Amino acid sequence: GAGVSxxxxxxxxxxxxxxxxxxxxxxxxxxxxxxxxxxxQGPEFLTYFNYEAQQDKSGLxxxxxxxxxPEGSISTLTIQRTEQRDxxxxxxxxxLAGGSETQYFGPGxxxxxx
Amino acid sequence: LAxxxxxxxxxxxxxxxxxxxxxxxxxxxxxxxxxxxxxxSQGPRFIIQGYKTKVTNEVASLFIPADRKSSTLSLPRVSLxxxxxxxxxxxxxxxxxxxxxxxxxxxxxxx
Numbered sequence: 001g002a003g004v005s006x007x008x009x010x011x012x013x014x015x016x017x018x019x020x021x022x023x024x025x026x027x028x029x030x031x032x033x034x035x036x037x038x039x040x041q042g043p044e045f046l047t048y049f050n051y052e053a054q055q056d057k058s059g060l061x062x063x064x065x066x067x068x069x070p071e072g073s074i075s076t077l078t079i080q081r082t083e084q085r086d087x088x089x090x091x092x093x094x095x096l097a098g099g100s101e102t103q104y105f106g107p108g109x110x111x112x113x114x
Numbered sequence: 115l116a117x118x119x120x121x122x123x124x125x126x127x128x129x130x131x132x133x134x135x136x137x138x139x140x141x142x143x144x145x146x147x148x149x150x151x152x153x154x155s156q157g158p159r160f161i162i163q164g165y166k167t168k169v170t171n172e173v174a175s176l177f178i179p180a181d182r183k184s185s186t187l188s189l190p191r192v193s194l195x196x197x198x199x200x201x202x203x204x205x206x207x208x209x210x211x212x213x214x215x216x217x218x219x220x221x222x223x224x225x
Contacts, residue, residue, distance in 0.1 A: 004157075033212055042201055042215025043158065056212065091157050093213075103213060105157025 002026070004106035006092050012112045013082055021077045021109045025094030032075050033103060034067055037089040043105075049075060050097075082113045116140040116204040123220040132189040134219050136202030139183050147178060147185045150201045152218070158201060162187070189221075197223045 005024045013019050025032050031050050035043035045059040051072040060066070064082075069075040079086055091108045095101040120136040138147065146165055150158040162169055164176040164185070175188040189196060199218040205211055 035213075042199075042218055043213070045212040045214065048212055059212070093157070101211070102160040102163070105159070108157055 004092055004094050004104050006090075006106040006109050008109060009107060010110045010112075012114065014114050015083060017082055018078065018080045019082055019111065021079075021090050021111070023075045023077070023092030023094075023106060025073065025075070025092070026104055028096070029094035029104075030072075030097045031095045031101070031103075032069055033093040033095075034075070034077050035091045035093065035105075037091055037108070039089075043091055046077070079111075082111075084113050087111055087113045116142060116145060118202045118204060118216050120200075120202050120216065120219045122217065123222070125222045125224060126192055127224050128193055129191050132192050132196070132221060132223075134187045134189075134200055134202075134221070135184060136187070137184045138202070138204050141182050141204055142206065144207045145204045146207065147176065147182070148203045148205045148213075149174070149176065149187050150203065150213075150215075152199045152201065154198075158215070161200075163205075192221075192223045194223050194225060197221060 007022045033048040034046040037043040047057040047067050049069040052069050064080045067077045089108045089110050093103040093105045095103045116138045118136050118138045126132045148163040149161045151161050152158040162174050162176045166178050169176045177186045199220050201215050201218040
């Protein structure tokens with residue numbers, strides 16, 4: 001079975017542009033998580049969903065960041081008016097359900113804001 | 115949320131056993147201890163999880179003393195391909211279990 005997929009794998013954009021990052025979780029997984037990982041550091045939580053409901057968005061850095069999962073499957077993380085400090089690896093993970101379930105991570109999207 | 119502390123880096127040689135110890139002094143009763151492995155250019159991958167005593171799977175063993183204030187990940191007979199960053203995490207049970215990663219331990223396995 002396919003794992004978590006993310007697209008695009010690489011995104012280069014100019015400061016001020018909006019970007020949309022996509023995550024396709026493992027089929028049937030209820031929970032979907034977004035993380036951001038800076039070079040040399042561990043992933044940092046951004047937000048997560050159970051089905052289509054956003055359960056926690058406390059990790060989103062500011063209101064330029066938003067996420068949705070309208071049908072409880074594919075999710076989109078949108079960054080508006082990108083800034084150079086938004087450059088990082090954005091990782092998506094999914095799990096069968098919440099709780100202490102194993103999270104399966106995708107390959108990530110490397111975002112570079114010029 | 116319990117904070118974890120683990121060595122920044124470790125070196126080993128092929129064929130040796132590697133033990134990485136993590137301290138989590140403020141672990142709560144309902145928390146599990148979970149270890150993830152991350153290779154360069156890949157997302158983290160679950161290795162093992164435990165609550166107390168010893169857990170073993172095909173990849174590693176996890177030793178947790180009775181007070182649960184620390185845990186030790188044991189990798190038997192490492193190979194070059196075990197070179198990676200290893201993260202120790204304390205994961206609360208119940209809903210809302212985003213993972214809180216620290217800096218991890220960079221394990222370098224040498225020939």
